[in-house]
Amino acid sequence: MRILVTGASGLLGVNLASEASREHEVTGQVNALPLQGAGFEQITGDLMEDGAVEQMLDQARPDWVIHCAALADVDACEKEPDLAKQVNTLLPGRIAKACAGRAKLVYISTDAVFDGIRGGYTEEDIPNPLSIYARTKLDGEEAVLKTDPAAIVARINIFGWSIFGKRSLAEWFFYNLQAGLPVKGFTDVFITTQLTTDLAGMLLAMLAGNLSGLYHVVGADCASKYDFALQIARRMGMDGSLVSPVSVDAYGLKAARSHNLCLDATKLSRVIHKPLPQLSTGLDRFFEQYARGYPQVLRKMVDNSMENLNPYAQGGSSGN
Numbered sequence: 603m604r605i606l607v608t609g610a611s612g613l614l615g616v617n618l619a620s621e622a623s624r625e626h627e628v629t630g631q632v633n634a635l636p637l638q639g640a641g642f643e644q645i646t647g648d649l650m651e652d653g654a655v656e657q658m659l660d661q662a663r664p665d666w667v668i669h670c671a672a673l674a675d676v677d678a679c680e681k682e683p684d685l686a687k688q689v690n691t692l693l694p695g696r697i698a699k700a701c702a703g704r705a706k707l708v709y710i711s712t713d714a715v716f717d718g719i720r721g722g723y724t725e726e727d728i729p730n731p732l733s734i735y736a737r738t739k740l741d742g743e744e745a746v747l748k749t750d751p752a753a754i755v756a757r758i759n760i761f762g763w764s765i766f767g768k769r770s771l772a773e774w775f776f777y778n779l780q781a782g783l784p785v786k787g788f789t790d791v792f793i794t795t796q797l798t799t800d801l802a803g804m805l806l807a808m809l810a811g812n813l814s815g816l817y818h819v820v821g822a823d824c825a826s827k828y829d830f831a832l833q834i835a836r837r838m839g840m841d842g843s844l845v846s847p848v849s850v851d852a853y854g855l856k857a858a859r860s861h862n863l864c865l866d867a868t869k870l871s872r873v874i875h876k877p878l879p880q881l882s883t884g885l886d887r888f889f890e891q892y893a894r895g896y897p898q899v900l901r902k903m904v905d906n907s908m909e910n911l912n913p914y915a916q917g918g919s920s921g922n
């Protein structure tokens with residue numbers, strides 16, 4: 603298969619494009635930041651520019667487009683709602699239109715479309731986004747499915763290694779703890795998160811099965827962010843004393859956060875005949891990737907000097 607991954611310098615994009623390129627012909631679309639030594643072809647450019655989407659499709663000629671590019675920083679979306687709408691809603695609609703008759707589309711969405719009051723959400727449950735990020739992503743889902751009902755919309759939550767070491771919660775816990783810094787973990791935010799490379803395997807199975815429509819594509823286990831931090835600390839041989847339990851409501855974040863974002867992915871596991879990845883095995887693999895130097899491989903794509911892998915080693919943030 604020929605697969606085009608947008609946002610290929612992002613947390614999901616770089617891991618997905620790298621995994622997919624083991625078996626498929628992959629092109630990664632990157633915005634301003636070409637990646638050195640990535641194992642896939644690249645197209646560089648801002649997708650918001652006139653004609654950029656069509657040019658990208660002409661160049662890559664994909665069978666599938668996996669659209670990962672987004673304004674994914676929840677608090678940045680509150681500050682720049684117009685940009686969030688442009689990137690998270692209007693761009694996916696334009697991509698769906700441009701893909702019509704030439705490529706199948708996967709739109710990567712988020713668990714945050716739900717208000718988190720109940721948790722355990724299936725694809726039948728009605729979303730109720732609390733933040734501008736979540737609203738614009740939900741509107742993006744609707745724009746895609748209205749234009750192309752055969753597209754896949756995949757609601758996800760991820761952790762893993764990223765090119766600057768700062769994009770995922772797991773990296774943030776890991777590097778702060780490694781630097782001996784205390785971290786705070788929310789006891790009242792629950793997620794069914796999974797390792798980026800596990801998600802890549804799930805998405806590729808969905809392509810192979812030629813699926814369409816809305817799917818929850820998450821891990822098997824619902825855990826609080828505090829428990830998640832503790833599991834990381836224990837794998838680092840620590841007793842967890844550097845991890846403090848806190849409530850998200852007491853934290854004063856700019857955008858409203860949902861409490862229980864655990865999703866039910868039974869629909870997906872039935873159609874792809876695969877069990878959902880477990881959090882403990884995902885974390886085992888996260889540490890295996892560290893042990894074999896995978897974070898360095900990603901960092902070298904943007905920084906050959908690599909003076910210090912740990913972005914928090916000089917004293918960094920210890921909040922969550």
Ligand SMILES: NC(=O)c1ccc[n+]([C@@H]2O[C@H](COP(=O)([O-])OP(=O)(O)OC[C@H]3O[C@@H](n4cnc5c(N)ncnc54)[C@H](OP(=O)(O)O)[C@@H]3O)[C@@H](O)[C@H]2O)c1
Binds near residue numbers: 674
């Ligand atoms: N991270 C999570 O835990 C999480 C959870 C749920 C859902 N998701 C969803 O998963 C997807 C991937 O998230 P992520 O965490 O990998 O995001 P990320 O690390 O912030 O990466 C986003 C990517 O989009 C690119 N991009 C942004 N604006 C662009 C533009 N105008 N033209 C071209 N590229 C542009 C960025 O490139 P530049 O940086 O060079 O601008 C970057 O490569 C998103 O759809 C997000 O909503 C993520």
